[in-house]
Amino acid sequence: MSSSVTTAELYPAPPDGAVAGLPRLLAGVHEQCALTLTEHLSVHGQLPLVGGGGRSRSRSRAAKLFEEVEGSGLCGCGGGGFPTATKLRSVAGARGRPVVVVNAVEAEPPSSKDRTLLELAPHLVLDGAVLAAEALRADEAIVAVGEHAGASAASVYAAIEERTGRGEYGRIGLTLVSVGGGYVTGQESALIAGLEGREALPTFTPPLPFERGLRRRPTLVNNAETLAHLALIGRLGARWYRGLGTSAHPGSALVTLSGPVAYPGVYEIEAGASLCSLIDAAGGTTTGVRGVLTGGYAGSWAPAAAIDELELSRDRLAAAGGAFGAGIVLLLSSETCPVAETARLARWLAGQSARQCGPCMFGLDAIAEAISGIAAGAREQASDRRLQTLAALTAGRGACAHPDGAVRVIASALRAFAADFEDHRRAGPCELCASADELPLPLRAAGHSGARP
Amino acid sequence: MSVSLATAGPSVLWYLTRATGAVSLVLLTGSLVLGVADVRRLSTERWPRFIIDSLHRSVSLLALVFLGVHILTSVLDSYASISLVNAIVPFTGSYRPLWLGLGAVSFDLMLAVVITSLLKGRIGYRGWRAVHWLAYASWPLALVHGLGTGSDVNGAWLLVLSVVCGLAVAAAVLSRVLSGWPAGATGRRVGLAATAAFAIFLLAWLPAGPLGSEWARRSGTPSSLLGHSTTTTTNSSATTR
Amino acid sequence: MSHRVEVNPITCEAHGICAELLPERVSLDEWGYPIVDGRPLHGSELEHARRAARACPTLALIVARERARSRAS
Numbered sequence: 001m002s003s004s005v006t007t008a009e010l011y012p013a014p015p016d017g018a019v020a021g022l023p024r025l026l027a028g029v030h031e032q033c034a035l036t037l038t039e040h041l042s043v044h045g046q047l048p049l050v051g052g053g054g055r056s057r058s059r060s061r062a063a064k065l066f067e068e069v070e071g072s073g074l075c076g077c078g079g080g081g082f083p084t085a086t087k088l089r090s091v092a093g094a095r096g097r098p099v100v101v102v103n104a105v106e107a108e109p110p111s112s113k114d115r116t117l118l119e120l121a122p123h124l125v126l127d128g129a130v131l132a133a134e135a136l137r138a139d140e141a142i143v144a145v146g147e148h149a150g151a152s153a154a155s156v157y158a159a160i161e162e163r164t165g166r167g168e169y170g171r172i173g174l175t176l177v178s179v180g181g182g183y184v185t186g187q188e189s190a191l192i193a194g195l196e197g198r199e200a201l202p203t204f205t206p207p208l209p210f211e212r213g214l215r216r217r218p219t220l221v222n223n224a225e226t227l228a229h230l231a232l233i234g235r236l237g238a239r240w241y242r243g244l245g246t247s248a249h250p251g252s253a254l255v256t257l258s259g260p261v262a263y264p265g266v267y268e269i270e271a272g273a274s275l276c277s278l279i280d281a282a283g284g285t286t287t288g289v290r291g292v293l294t295g296g297y298a299g300s301w302a303p304a305a306a307i308d309e310l311e312l313s314r315d316r317l318a319a320a321g322g323a324f325g326a327g328i329v330l331l332l333s334s335e336t337c338p339v340a341e342t343a344r345l346a347r348w349l350a351g352q353s354a355r356q357c358g359p360c361m362f363g364l365d366a367i368a369e370a371i372s373g374i375a376a377g378a379r380e381q382a383s384d385r386r387l388q389t390l391a392a393l394t395a396g397r398g399a400c401a402h403p404d405g406a407v408r409v410i411a412s413a414l415r416a417f418a419a420d421f422e423d424h425r426r427a428g429p430c431e432l433c434a435s436a437d438e439l440p441l442p443l444r445a446a447g448h449s450g451a452r453p
Numbered sequence: 454m455s456v457s458l459a460t461a462g463p464s465v466l467w468y469l470t471r472a473t474g475a476v477s478l479v480l481l482t483g484s485l486v487l488g489v490a491d492v493r494r495l496s497t498e499r500w501p502r503f504i505i506d507s508l509h510r511s512v513s514l515l516a517l518v519f520l521g522v523h524i525l526t527s528v529l530d531s532y533a534s535i536s537l538v539n540a541i542v543p544f545t546g547s548y549r550p551l552w553l554g555l556g557a558v559s560f561d562l563m564l565a566v567v568i569t570s571l572l573k574g575r576i577g578y579r580g581w582r583a584v585h586w587l588a589y590a591s592w593p594l595a596l597v598h599g600l601g602t603g604s605d606v607n608g609a610w611l612l613v614l615s616v617v618c619g620l621a622v623a624a625a626v627l628s629r630v631l632s633g634w635p636a637g638a639t640g641r642r643v644g645l646a647a648t649a650a651f652a653i654f655l656l657a658w659l660p661a662g663p664l665g666s667e668w669a670r671r672s673g674t675p676s677s678l679l680g681h682s683t684t685t686t687t688n689s690s691a692t693t694r
Numbered sequence: 695m696s697h698r699v700e701v702n703p704i705t706c707e708a709h710g711i712c713a714e715l716l717p718e719r720v721s722l723d724e725w726g727y728p729i730v731d732g733r734p735l736h737g738s739e740l741e742h743a744r745r746a747a748r749a750c751p752t753l754a755l756i757v758a759r760e761r762a763r764s765r766a767s
Contacts, residue, residue, distance in 0.1 A: 204702045357703035358727035393723050399704045491751070494709060503711045503749055578705060578753045 021244050023268045024252045025228050029120040034155045037162045040123035047127045048234055050134040062092070062135035069230065071238030073250045078103055078186065078223030079296065079326040081314055084230065087220065090210040092136050094218035100133045100141040101195065101214065104156075104224040105179055107146060107186040108296045109440040110328045113254035114224045116266040118145070118152035121228065122159035126174060128227025131234045132220055133172045140173040142214075143224075144191055147180040183297070183352035187400050188213075188221045190354070201354040202400035223326070225254050245271035248315035249324070255312060259331025259438070260287040272313040278329065279307075288334030291416050295325030297349060298405020301338075301416040321412070332438060339424045340436035342413040343368070343375040348441040349406040360403040363394025367410060374421060377428025387414070466530035473523035475614055478599055480516035481563075482618040485592055487512055489625040493632055510570070517567055520560060534675075549673040552601030559594035562587045589644075592622060593651050600663050601672055612664075619655070623648055696734035697757050699743050703727075706754035715746040720755075728755070 028043035029035060035043065050061045070085035091098050102125060106114040118125060129141040143160075145153050153176060160174045181200035184190050192213045194200030213219025222230075229251060233241050242250040249271040255278065258264045262283025269278060275292065279285060291303045292310070300322040302310060310317065314324040332338060350364035367390050370382035382390075395407040414421055424430065487509035496502045524540045535553065539546030541561065544554035569576060569584040596615060630644045662668060670676075699719050701712075708726035718739060719731045735743050740757070747755045 202704075204704050358706060358708055358725055359703065359723065362725040362727075393729075397703060397727070397729075399702075501714050502709060503714045506709075506711055506749060506751060573753065574748075 022252060022270060024232060024244075025117060025121060025124060025225070025254060026268045034120055034122050034159065037123055037159070037166070040121065044124065044127075044232070045235055047131065047231065050131060050234075058134070058137075062137075065131070065135050065234060066092070068233055068238045072229075072233050072241040073238075073248075074226065074229050074233060074241065075249070075314070076223055077225035077229070077253065077326065079108075079298065081324065084222065084226055087210060087222070088132065088135065091218045091220045094211050096212075096217045098133075098136040098138040098218040098220060099214050100129050100136065100138050101191065101219055101221045102129050102141060102143040102224050102227055103186060103188075103191060103221050104149070104152065105144055105146045105186040105191060106149075106326075107181070107183050108326060108328060109442055110258055110293075110296060110330050111256045111326050113256050113266045113327055115149060115152040117224055117228060117254065118149075119155045122155045123163075124228045124231050125224045126156075126159055126163065127231035127234075128222075128229070129174070130172045131230060132222065132227065136220060138172070138220075140175065142175050142177055142195060144195060145176065145178050146185065147178050149178060153178060183349075184354050184400065184402055187402070189400070191221060192219060201356060202402075204399045225327075246313045246315060249313035253312070253324075253327055255327040255329050257282050257329045257331075258440075259292075260285050260289065260333040260335075261331065262286060269312060272311050272316060275307055275310040275312055275329065278312065279331075285331065290332045290334050290336070290338050293330040293332065293409070294328065295323030295409075296328040296330075297345065297409055298401065299323035299325045299328065299409055300412040301409065302412075303416045306416075323408075330439070335432065336436045336438045337420070337430050337432035338413065338417040339375045339420050340429070340433040341439050342410060342417070343372045344436060344441055345413075345439055346371040346406070346410050349402075349410075353402060354400075357398040357403075359394055359397035363390055363397075364403060364406055366390050367394065367407070371410065375424050375429065375433065377424055377426070381425060464530055464532060466526045467532050470523055470527040470530060471611075473519050473526065474599055475611060477516055477519040477523055478595060478614065478618055480512055480519060481592055481595055482621050484509060484513040484516055485588065486621055486625045488588065489629045492634055493629060513567060513570075517563065520563065524560070547675050549602050552598055552672055555594045556598035556602065559591045559598060562591035562594070566591065589626075589647075600659065619652075623652065696760055697740055697743070698732050698734055698760075699730050699746075700732070700756045700758045701728050701730050702754045702756060705752045707752050709751050711749050711751065712746045712755045715749055716742050719743065720746070 023029075028039065050058060050065055066085055066088055069088060070083075074084045076082045076084060076087070104114045104118055104125070106112070125143075126141075129143070133139070133141045143156050145156065156176050160176060163174065177195055179185055179191060179194035179200055181190070181194060184202060185194060185200040187202050188209050189203040189205060190200045192209055193203060195214055209219040209221055211218055213221070229241070245251045245253075251271055252268050253271045254266055254268050256266050257278060261279060264282065267278060267281060289304050289307065291301050292307055293299060293301050294310070294312075294317055300317075302320070302322055306320070310320060310322065312324065312329065317324050332341065346364075346368040350368040353360050353364050355361045367387070370387055370390065373381050391407045391411060395404045397403070487505060491502075491506050491509050494502065496505060524537075527535050528537050528540060535546055535548055539548075539550075539553060539557065541557055543557040543561070544550050546553060565584055566588050569581050573581045596619065599611065600615060626644055626648050630641045633641075635641065635644075663672075665671075699716065706727060708722075708728075710722055710726055710728075712728055713720045713722045716739075719733075719735070720728045723729055735757070743757050747753075747757050
């Protein structure tokens with residue numbers, strides 16, 4: 001096995017001595033290119049088979065796998081945090097032949113963990129997909145990437161080609177599909193719509209995808225990282241998995257750290273590690289920090305003062321009013337204005353609405369306008385009460401969780417930067433407002449129609 | 454010239470056919486206008502949304518009932534030998550086949566619209582909506598049918614009625630287009646263009662057609678009936694039998 | 695077995711007929727979209743709810759049985 005170049009970019013150097021057991025997902029990876037199948041197998045060993053043999057044998061092996069997954073406490077890594085064992089069992093119990101979808105769309109701009117995982121260790125993700133497919137008696141697994149996924153798509157494609165030749169991995173049909181669309185494309189029902197050739201927009205549920213999803217079949221939609229963890233649990237078991245992490249959030253996790261640090265990028269951490277230790281591993285901050293966004297654009301802001309307390313696991317961040325989401329940790333530097341950034345974010349989130357549901361469409365537009373008005377110190381400004389009303393009217397009344405997430409992240413910004421918002425209400429824009437462009441907010445390349453009154 | 458009930462001339466059924474036809478036109482017009490009010494969400498305190506919507510459905514059903522009578526009387530009447538098949542399958546039949554046939558097309562479209570509406574729960578909103586647009590095709594066909602087949606065009610009442618209904622529909626369509634429905638600009642342009650084209654067609658056709666000379670013969674009335682027609686200027690009182 | 699009223703927010707086009715026919719459970723927000731009280735329906739409310747569901751032009755109002763819908767993540 002070729003020795004991998006250890007850089008801080010790939011996995012953290014813990015300050016208090018080695019954390020035994022890390023890296024897991026990123027074990028043995030090269031700096032620039034993917035592990036070949038042979039290399040992958042020499043790092044992780046063979047993938048235990050679930051399918052094959054008699055029907056009853058494969059069924060009991062599948063049941064054993066589900067038990068291990070349940071015991072491991074693995075939850076979805078795409079932001080929802082839903083218990084993976086429950087999802088697997090729901091699909092297994094539904095009628096019809098299931099299909100597995102690997103969700104690597106990663107439509108959240110500040111996140112790049114899924115891309116990185118696919119670029120460096122595609123076979124681990126594919127192992128997980130194959131394992132799940134065999135346990136569910138599915139015969140195909142589809143890897144879905146976003147339309148701008150250049151290197152990661154190429155990496156997956158090459159990995160699939162490698163496997164097609166090898167008999168024991170060739171049983172499950174693996175396909176790579178790229179799905180176009182905006183922020184909501186990663187949502188389960190939207191992704192399925194996109195895979196079926198329709199516009200990638202959320203649909204009204206029920207029925208949920210596990211019951212009736214792609215081509216009306218029970219569909220397992222899992223984030224790429226989740227399946228990578230699954231591939232390791234299948235080999236090493238639940239007890240090993242729980243050797244790291246907290247009891248509510250066991251194992252390791254990939255996080256994307258961005259902002260004013262020396263080495264921003266994707267890190268594999270032990271769940272529950274402190275934010276400070278992550279920042280240290282990334283070479284420390286390069287400027288002052290105003291606050292931190294955890295969980296992505298449906299997550300939560302915390303002011304700089306809270307950074308020392310934050311620990312990066314689902315339970316501990318939630319307890320602190322934050323969110324783990326898809327492992328996004330975004331530091332906001334002191335060289336930008338948090339109010340202006342929030343206004344930008346609010347406008348962007350409004351623009352990313354699928355515009356299918358009135359309350360989301362109108363509510364997010366109204367909120368964006370209100371925040372922009374406050375940021376500009378306009379004469380007519382929305383009161384706090386008005387903002388609360390808008391939040392109540394917008395959240396929870398759409399077909400998907402986009403408006404809920406948007407309301408949540410904006411409300412958290414209003415709390416975390418309350419003093420700055422007050423200043424802007426009174427005095428208007430500050431000198432940092434005009435140049436505020438730290439939050440990555442790409443324009444949607446091909447917008448979808450959906451102008452509904 | 455005289456026509457009597459005893460001869461092979463217009464009977465009670467014939468008058469009923471014309472009357473129910475006219476009433477159907479009025480009801481269809483009303484249905485269309487209410488439909489536009491519905492989609493534009495117009496309402497007042499006395500006429501809330503659910504009333505407008507419900508009225509639209511009721512008037513449509515009533516129109517269908519009158520249409521049913523209209524077809525029945527025209528078939529039962531022996532004057533012009535129109536069969537039930539002629540009434541539903543367009544352009545068959547010997548009596549003014551083109552103009553009657555337009556009525557049959559209009560009726561068929563109406564049937565599609567009403568049946569899909571009654572089965573809305575089964576076919577879902579999108580399927581229902583796609584078929585419902587046919588209503589806009591059904592109405593002009595009904596109007597032209599009435600002007601082309603009817604024997605009363607020279608008499609003022611049908612003409613006035615048609616003009617009033619036509620203006621009402623034009624106003625409704627314009628009101629819809631100008632307020633931004635349908636959302637796609639092409640749809641709106643099509644709506645405006647079609648309305649204008651239809652109006653021009655009527656202005657050109659009416660004087661040359663139904664209001665012109667020898668319309669009964671030109672429109673395809675069988676020659677056996679021509680002597681008894683009341684619209685031609687050939688005031689022939691010769692009985693043919 | 696209890697029933698409750700639900701709205702399919704994608705199909706809803708803010709006609710507002712539901713709020714007229716079932717004011718006990720549906721009110722309209724400032725943009726004309728329904729705010730639904732999802733508590734179980736009792737007695738004659740169920741009849742009114744069914745009528746409102748039939749009257750909805752886009753069939754967005756639904757009278758659903760017991761299980762409250764959950765959202766896909």
